[in-house]
Amino acid sequence: MKTLILLFLAVCGWAGEVHLDLPDPVIPGATMAATLRIVDPPANPTSVEFPTVAGVTLALAGQTSQNTTISNGQRTTTISVGLSVLASQRGAFTVPPITVVLNDGSRMQSGETRLRAADGDARLTGEALAEVVFEPDRIVPGQPTSLVYRLYLRRGEVSKLGIAPPEGCITLGERTMAESSTVDAQGRAWTLVTTTWPLTLATPGTYTVRGQQEYQVVVGDNFFNQRAKRAQVAVAPATLTVSELPTTGRPEGFTGLIGPLxxxxxxxxxxxxxxxxxxxxxxxxxxxxxxxxxxxxxxxxxxxxxxxxxxxxxxxxxxxxxxxxxxxxxxxxxxxxxxxxxxxxxxxxxxxxxxxxxxxPGRQRDLGIVGQTASPAQPTTPLAVVSPSLPEPLRGSAGTRPADTLAWLGLIGGLGLGGAWTLVGHLRRNRRGTHRGHSLRKAGRDPLALEQALRALAGAELSAEQRQTQQALQQAVERHRFGGEALPDLEAQIRVLEHVP
Known part of the structure; x- marks a missing residue:
């Protein structure tokens, strides 16, 4: 009967898994906690067999717990077995598979696991540490970089991040967050939350990110006197340098493309x-x-x-x-x-x-004409040429030249129309603007032409509304050039700026 059950489980594809979770790093000489996770075992575990690893000792320690979850109608059972790990020296080790013996006589094994034995992070003291870096920290306009924020917590939690990407940056993707663990110099476990923003900047300069990170911890000896305590930690600042593109060696036809391409x-x-x-x-x-x-x-x-x-x-x-x-x-x-x-x-x-x-060569087709050909008939009677004749004018019915009054009226009307046309052209030029505003209108939706026209507006005397519109239009063009966003409807902004001389 037991053989039939095992055969049924094998046919159904019910394969359990075993995972060894180790702290990273393991402090040499310090006994640290580890966990052996047994997922969906076909029978109850009865014992664990550890391999021999020179310089590393693994043993049962702590408690064993079981957790069952149901997701999309599928049930998953995880048995967590507490272990202890001790490394006698620094270095990198490979832990061979660990064997779990089940009460039906079958066995399950984990995969090979990497173990790193090294000193803990001596910077981790107190309850929290926050740092931010740019990777890389030197770019040219349009080159991708990442803002990486690392928050270390001995205990506690955060509700919101204490920093943000620099103003004017162009995001190149979604923000990502990952949680892991590390240890301090005493071997105590810390939680590490890493947040990453992929971004770039279009304007050369130096950009600095700093801030204060707020977090809260629960203090108190028991359930009845516990309370949340708020605290802050300063974020170690990071600086990004955006350099001008070099002019030396710049090829003709360069449009601002940044590799790879x-x-x-x-x-x-x-x-x-x-x-x-x-x-x-x-x-x-x-x-x-x-x-x-x-x-x-x-x-x-x-x-x-x-x-x-x-x-x-x-x-x-x-x-x-x-x-x-x-x-x-x-x-x-x-x-x-x-x-x-x-x-x-x-x-x-x-x-x-x-x-x-x-x-x-393509196929050629000859055109053939079927039938007899005949010479064109000659006219037997010559054609007579008739000279055109016009009727004589009715004498006395009209003068030979217009009256002087009509001539003066025609002259005055022509002068009036010419002046009106000149005035209309002048008004149209004033309405559309000249010089810089006119260049912005002519740029249309070409991002490079818009960039040049906006750069020409930098030294112009602008009103508060025009300055705000110029900045908004500049940001829209930069997001389009470097972030891949589609250009919005620019007509409203151009109407505000086209009057700038």
Whole structure:
């Protein structure tokens, strides 16, 4: 009967798991707590067999607990067995599988587990420690970085974070949080909460993040006199330096792209007949696809018809319908896109492969005319040429020149219309603005042209409303260029700024 039950469990795929949870690091010479988790055992555990590891001692210690959860109709049972671990020296160790013996005679094993024996973090004293860093801490405009906030708690909890990304930054993804554990120099366990923001900045300068982290702990000897105590810890500050892009070596046609970048070109057909078409596709993968412009493309003997651009998942694709006019081998040269490589701090170019399109002669069709041909008939009677004649004017019915009064009225009317047209043009120029405001209107939705026009407004005398509008428009353009957000409707902002001379 027992054999049938075990066979049934094996067929149903009921496979339990064993996990060894160790502190990281293990303090050499200090006995520390560990946990052996037995998940969904097919029978009750009766004993644990530990492997022999030179320099590491594992033993049963503490209590054993059991927890059952039901999620999406599936039941999971976890048995937690308390262990002790002692490392005699510093170093990295591999703990072989631990065997759990069940009361039906079957066995379960854990996987190999890595153990790191080292001194604890001597900085962890008191009840809390908070620090923040930029990784990396030096970038160029548009280069990704991460703001990493680490909060260490001996005990207690937090309700909100004590820092935030620098003002004006462009977020490149969702904030993530992870919780783990570590130990201090005495081997006491601490909780570590790590929060990460992926971001970048568009304006060169120095940015500093600092703050105060509030947390609360429960104090009291028993349930009846426990209370929450609030406390604060200063956050060690972090500084990010955003440097100007170097001018040395900047290639012609550079549009502000920051690497990594890749380009790939392909043809849907490599062999066509003269007069037939082939589809050329060029895909550029970049985090700033809005800065990737369609390259100029012209080859003698080939008509190129551009199609609509496509952008999806960080890749922008340009396509052309190519129609060659004559047979032969047509070489499509490589496309190159210059970008700045933050790793080497140099300008590079992402280049596609060159392609060859083979064009074979097309089918020719001769046009045949069926029937007899005849010479055109000659006219037997010459055509007479008739001279046109106009009727004589009715004498005395009209004067030979307009009256002087009509001439003066025409002159005055012409002068009036000319003055009115000049006035209308002047009013239209005043309404649209000149110089900087006019440049902003002409920029349309081109992010690079908008950036240049907004930079020209920096030295202008602006009202409070115009200054606020200029800053909002600048942030929208930066989020579009570096964060990938779509440009909103800009008409309202441009109307406020187009009058700036």
């Amino acid at each position: 890749s380009a790939r070109a392909s043809l849907d057909r490599e062999r066509v007949s003269a007069g037939e078409g082939a589809l050329l596709s060029l895909s550029v993968t970049s985090r700033q696809t809005d800065l990737v412009k369609r390259p100029d493309f012209a080859i003698p003997g080939v008509q190129a018809y551009p199609k609509t651009d496509q952008s999806e998942n960080g890749t922008r694709t340009f396509t052309w319908d190519l129609v060659p006019s004559a047979p032969g081998r047509i070489t499509i040269p490589a496309f190159a896109f210059p970008f700045f490589d933050p790793g080497s701090q140099t300008y590079r170019a992402a280049q596609s492969d060159s392609l060859v399109l083979t064009v074979i």
